[in-house]
Amino acid sequence: MTPLNSLLRQLRRPGPAAAAIFLVLLVLVALLADVIAPYSSIAQSSERLAGPSAAHWLGTDQFGRDTLSRLIVGSRVDLLVSVGATAVATVLGVVVGLVGGSSRGLVGLLSMRAVEVILAFPPIVFALLIVTLFGQGEFTMIATMGILFAPAFARVVYGEVLTIRNLEYVQASEVIGSRRTRILFRVILPGVIPPVLVQVSLTLASTMLLSAGLSFLGLGVVPPTPSWGSMIGEGQALMLTSPLLLFVSSGVIVATILAFSVLADATERGLDPRRRARSPRAPRSRPTPPRTQVIPLNVQKKMETMP
Amino acid sequence: AGGTDGGDDVLLYGLDSDVPNLVTPQNQGSASMILNAALHRGLVQYDAEGQIVPALAESWDDEGSQSFTFHLRDDLTFHDGSELTSEDVKATLEYIADQDNSAKLYAAASGISSIETPDDTTVEVELAAPDAAFLSFLADVSGAILPSESLGQDEPTYVGAGPFQYVSYEQGSSFVVEAFDGFYGADDVQLDGIEFQIMADQTARDNALLSGSVDAVSFVGWNSYDQVEQNDSLVLDRTEGPFMYLVFNTTEDSPFSDPLVRQAVAYAVDRQGVIDSALAGQGEPLNGMPIPENSDYYDEQYADYYEQDLDKARELLAEAGYPDGFTARMLSSSQYDFHENTAVSVQADLSEIGIELEMNLPDWPTRLELGAAGDYDIAVYGTSGLTNDPAFLSEILTPSGSQNASYGYDDPKVAELLAAGRAATDTAERQAVYDELSEYVLEQAPIVTLAWRAQAFGYSVDVTGFSNIPGFLTFDSGYTLANTGLK
């Protein structure tokens, strides 16, 4: 059974299946946003901060814009930016972490110290710098957040590699003569995937939230273009007077993260040969066919006496 | 020090920001104004209605708005017990008039040509030219008189001649003062002390007020107005002080160099929309000149000049040669929600008449720099006049206040009228000048005003005597702490 097969098998379980369907729908919504959205996402009206109604299912914001339409259109930026940034962070971080954790010399030292430089750098200063150098836009956001979050991956991977690199099966591969890249990516990497998957789902959440924080620096999505993150930011100011906006925008993020988490969990399970063998409801022991006969044995065997 | 505990009447006050190194003559924001008003007094001050009333100077003679003779009260002392004499007044005014000291009142004080101190309680100030607004500038808390030896020192001494004296300061946390027996009006001071608790966050401040952990707070968040108003044990004391407006890049490259286009903008914007979306509904439309109602020079005719009229706006645009509109760069800042939201609201309005705005919403310092460099076509700004006197208009209509004014706008006629308004000594005469100015400015539309912003103090019903000085003077409300009491 190949890992791919077993991954697909995991998707047949109800939780992961629901999560996958949700995400597929989300992608469809993002792709077809303009067609599906009942209103323009930026058209203002005098119907401000309205509650849910037949016309506006999720109400309106302080500009009188339809919240549902903004969520639908906003999904585009969020998926693109969060998924993009997380992908960048994952790839960058995993590579640096693998190299840093496995090379004992200068390279190892330098790569992890480089990670520390970025980590030690407060995101706000970093983001300011990036927006200055590259201007605003989705690409900048992906790059900025990708670099901001990569060190976390690097640390996670680094920590795991410290353990794994000492295991005998890694040494076995070394003895075979595998190149370093092979050892890193084919031998060690599979072992660090579980924590990386967790980190991926955490990072997706963080990037969605941070895109709101970045717009504070003028780096995020440019208003009035909607994004979930910026909607949360808008909802924050109104959270005690009209909580609906905050509630729905946080809600979609939570749901998305939950779906990603469930999928990550299923992937992890699918990739671990010891865990995937187990089907959800395994009979612990099978009923014994009734038996009466015991094989006759010479029970009365004497003990050997030793001098 | 001490004596702020026990059964004394100590006011717990939620201050909107920290002021780590109080330099009284400088502009350090609204929180510093509250502290300065508690610690210090100038020659004159504002009363609760915003009228100029005697402070350290018991009385004064005003000759043609050009030469002033102040008569100080007898036996004035600073908190450290030293005497306050005319020499201190002279030193303070000279300090303010020195450009190097970046004093808030520099512009007004720079008009001083000489200061004489014939005796300990008399100060004669001579201006180079008449300035009808001179006193109203001096009444600002940054005009406080300081011990001459403390001027220019690195560390604040907090020694002044105000109703309260310094007890302790813990950075980022609290600033404590106690009543000063030697204050000239000590008999009216009811509080034994004030503990200012520093609460930079709006929500934190609102919550502190609502939960009763402080007696009063500097500014209530717009979204909390209803909650405070509905709370029986709290008072929401509001005024419309600062205002929001649009500035333009009026240099040749910008489409807004044409007054017709600017007029079109003035007709296109939905001012109530700005209030509802950016100010949480807490404000008043500002359809004309930004002169507060309690000013002597308020004129309804010029206050309600522009109404939203999209057809008219489109006509004007077409007339200016843009029948299909154009694309332009909008500058605002995302650091302040209300700046950003104003921009978004205006963007939608202008889009109606074919002007598409590309948003640039950097953080505040960047916004200021871009503004000063003219790196925009149209921008949102908010300000408050230093005084209620229309003299403040120079800050938003002439290059002297470059960053508050439209970039590149330098109309000699406006400058002339502003100078005339300041030089005129007679109220009616001034009124005429300002009417002419209003007429001209509204027509030229170098700026387009949008809305008055509500500014409210919140306090417990047990707090007496404290009040929000209306209009631009709201930030000077700390003066009323001298008459504040606790039930």
Next chain:
Amino acid sequence: MSAPTPGEPLLVADAVGISFETPDGVVDVTRDISFEVGAGETAALVGESGSGKTVTAMSVLDLLPATAGRSGAMRYLGEDLFTAPAERIRRLRGGEISMIFQEPMTAFNPVYTVGRQISDAIRAHRPMSRAAALTEATRLLADVGIPEPARRVRSYPHQLSGGQRQRAMIAMAIANDPDLLIADEPTTALDVTVQAEILALLRRLQKERGMGILLITHDMGVVAEMADRVVVMEKGDVVEQAGVFELFAAPTQPYTQALLAAVPRAGSVAAPERAPQATDGAPALELQGLSVRYPGSFLKKGFLAVEDVSLTIPQGEVLALVGESGSGKSTIGKAVVGLVPTEGGELRIAGKDVRKTSAGQRRELRRSFAMVFQDPASSLNPRQSIGESIMEPFVVHRPEMGRAERNTRVSELLERVELPSAWHSRYPHELSGGQRQRIGIARALALEPALLIADEPTSALDVSVQAAVLELFRTLQRELGFSCLFISHDLAVVELLASEVAVLRAGRLVEQGATASVLRAPREEYTRRLVEAAPVPDPVLQRERAAKRLAVGN
């Protein structure tokens, strides 16, 4: 705890069947296994590698993975353990019934010292202070013959040699004076002298306390020495059971007969024929004054595991490295392939100093040698199917080889080590100990290396499979003229395979020479003891020898 009287059946397996849930469905690995172990008695479970010995043993204390299903009954003093409540089982575990696992390498938690783990086991059953338990653990380590027990008790598992870990495992199993000891290949990693001591220790305990032993082993010499009764398993079934004397004298089943016939006996074979000497001269492996030191913690000086060892393996020769457990055999092996840094001395493979070659050259060189690790379980990537593991050398060194060809080669290799070629996609945890070991061998032989470092490659194999593997080695040697550093404690195998023997003790070489002369006429006292301690697969003879040894020991 009722002390059972000798002779009463302590454990009765009644038609025990074990199945595993696999992605391809439920697979039965044993059926109808029935046997008994009496108090004070030793029942030996022998049989083919992969026949189900380990799973049967593990089923007793409910230690099988969650994917396993059990049927039948396992009665301990009349109580069916398969249906007993979990808490009851827990109390029995490690107290009345204890278990020695087949693979002691992975059986210890790497993050605790062995002393801590043994004392935890003690404290699980006896109220005792931590310090007292640690003292007890030290005593137990001494009992199982680990030198410097006070130091080892503070060692982490990875700091012990294979045999030391196995002995620590035994110490842990006997810590609480069990009534029944289930010992799954307890001496596979031990040299014969230590093995003899351990067996003596077990017999003493058995005699003193009437302990029953269920002994799983593939070493017929051990069976001959220890067992009262022998249960022979093949492919998940019991094929024969008999008393040890009857069985050795007259095996009835063809499988048993074959099993006994395949046992190599020291001194019974002619010295292996030599492959034609290579002409170009450079020896396949040359060590000169090699020393290896393991780093110590903090500022302490490390442990000198190998000291001034010089060896030469001419091309096409097999050199056997034998010696006491913990003497540094594996360390030398690892040093040769570059897994542990050397402290001093010279090391040349085919005339080249590996440590002084460039990375590219080293890779090239690595293609020419291979290693079989002592511990098959931890040297296989748990996330890789065994097919992928065996394929790895091809992927690394023969990128031109197509997928189909690789698969064919893997199937071939699997068959050569007596495994079904369809097992490509199995994972290491789904295999038996001996099966895993064969995967290691298959992987090492994949590229037909010129030099093989084989660290106890047949320790977990039953004699029939072992014979097949040895035959494979010999064929390769004949055909390819490959050279081999063969680390083993099984002198009979050594004699079969090696032309030269080096004897190692406490990190130093004590004797070296042609196999025949060293083993038949040892010059050193230690070598002589080693040779004498080798068990013979004859119950009568072996017991006599054991008794003599004991008498001498006393």
Next chain:
Amino acid sequence: MALNILRRLLAGVVLLFVVATVVFVALQLVPGDPARTILTGTGATPTEEAVQALRDELGLNLPLWQQYAAFLGQLATGSLGESLQNGQPVLDLVAQRLPRTLILILTSTVVSVLLGVLIGATAARFSAGRGAWWDRVVLAATSVGVAVPSFVAAVLLVYAFGVQLQWLPSGGFVPFERNPAGFFQSLILPTAALAVGFTGTVARMTRSSVLGVGNQDWVRTGRAVGLRERTVFLRHVLRNSLSPVLTVTGLQMGAMLGGTVIIERVFNYPGLSGLLIDAVTQRDYPIVQGVVLVIAALFVVLNIVVDIAYGFLDPRGRN
């Protein structure tokens, strides 16, 4: 190992130098003029002359290399310079706020790690069979925990416990010397707000890691010697699962060094993050540089501690 630490500390000094330089350059590149920002305050109207005069006074008109040299010179003498805004020594500002931030980081770390490990471990332990519902609850709850912005948690906490119930102060910091009880009370809500996401993170990592370790052979050994299930789980599963937990804990602690600004704002808690953000938004270069350096230094130490802790968690990886 001692040598290793020394090496790391040396590398740390280099790192600080790099960080210092990068921050310096970054601040020069970023638009926004400290003088203008100071003079504008909350909406005043400085003249261009005033702005230039202040720039001169603050030394901002000096050539860049001179400013850089001055900055490094200061660092060499152990000074972090003075605030452009008000001339306060940056070291004093940091010294005052750092302990408060550290206390908050410490309390929330302790709470989050304890709770997170407990939640994650129980979820993993019962992930199959009858307890599976708990695992699902945890997966969902931690998703909420990590996806809900911290200000929402913070504001809700203030609103519930500070404003409505009035059990705890709605904000502010009470120094321990002044009032020990008040000190602890003032820590509760900010700690809780910070712990929401942190706990979720730790719980997720713990859960995943425990699931991976649960099948190792030594776990079986633990059972075989008769340890109670709980003991087996704690000693042989959980303990071996802690290295990724340690990693995320270190990361989170580091992130909190300069990243608790929202919590500090909402709870009116004067910490390091607030100082940093204020300084950034006012372009108070010396404060930004100083705080970043201090944070970086703490980071170096934190990472060394974490790396040493790896060695304790797994003796195989030592040195």
